[in-house]
Amino acid sequence: MTSIRKRSWLAPDGTEKTAWLVDYRDQGGKRRAKSFARKKDAETWLTQAAWEVSKGVHTADSQSVTVKAAAKLWIDKAEGEGRERGTVQQYRQLADLHILPLIGGERLTRLTRPSVEAFRDELVKTRSKAMAGKAIRALSSILTEAQRRGLVAQNVAKEVRVIRSAREKGKVEIPAKAELKALIDHAPDDLKPMVMTAIFTGLRASELRGLRWADIDLKAAVVTVAQRADRFGEIGRPKSEAGHRTIPIPPALVAELRAWKLRCPKGEFGLAFPNSRGGVQQYSHMLRRKFFPLQIAAGVCDPVMEKGEPKLDANGRPVMEPRYGFHSLRHAAASAWIKQRIDLKRLKVWMGHSSIQITIDTYGHLMADASGDAALIAAAQADLLS
Structure with missing residues (x-):
């Protein structure tokens, strides 16, 4: 039997207290009780609890976990x-x-x-x-x-959202053509193949660090992503099925990789871009010791500012900081493909995105083509009026 009744009692200081007590039985037939300060709250809760009991998913407070x-x-x-x-x-x-x-x-x-x-x-x-x-x-x-696990009847956080305006979302930073060329030209011999591969394939840093020579077919001019290295240097599968993909590579990269393969450090994993001992490169080391210094050497950098003025080193020269993160090379690849009018489905596959929506959200602003739009409109007019 289910009921809602008023309960009154005296507090230790003599003040009269009241509460509304819900008395009910759960789906197992066990008697339960729950109190509320207001009758309206008790009635609202009982309606929900009765539905949960009828579905066999109710969890009493005493059986719940934190x-x-x-x-x-x-x-x-x-x-x-x-x-x-x-x-x-x-x-x-x-x-x-x-x-x-x-x-x-x-x-x-x-x-x-x-x-x-x-x-x-x-x-x-x-x-x-x-x-x-x-x-x-x-x-x-x-x-x-x-x-x-049956510890709660519903997920009350499922529809809760934190809305971010377009202004608050980070913008995709794409290096200019001159900057990309400077990076390639200034890259040392042991870094140039990896930088070029990043620029021409759009692979993530984790995918490049886990790439094996067995995944590179220089004859067919394709690179296949079959594994990745996480931030701890552990080799594993791509994070999603979409991460498994094959990407064509241009002749210049084929030539660079062919030469690099002859002098690449050997290791048990057969990695294409290993550390000097043939093992997995640590991501932080790759950034701090290689990619960031490369940008400064190539002039792809900006002065560090302090109180509106450039910060100077001990020799009175401006202290410079790199302009881009490694992920920007991935964006450069996507930008170049879009300029070549790649179709959206192929772009999604080559980038390893799990959905078209992610591709559109990330690169949709690059797909505008005013001249192409004008040609489409002119063709539509000719068709309609013919």
């Missing part, structure tokens, strides 16, 4: 499934730094859409919108896993 416990289950599952160490580390950081300090002690059954919206608002106040969005998505994943 957000902290649910987050641990989520992270443990990722580790148990063999997710990459970097991915698990990111999950743990999102939980430890952005979720648990604010709502870690809350029981899952007491989370509501309004309470998650309040959590979102607090994140936006104290974190960047990008980080707030990641934390909300992580909470939603935590609740999805808890729901799968």
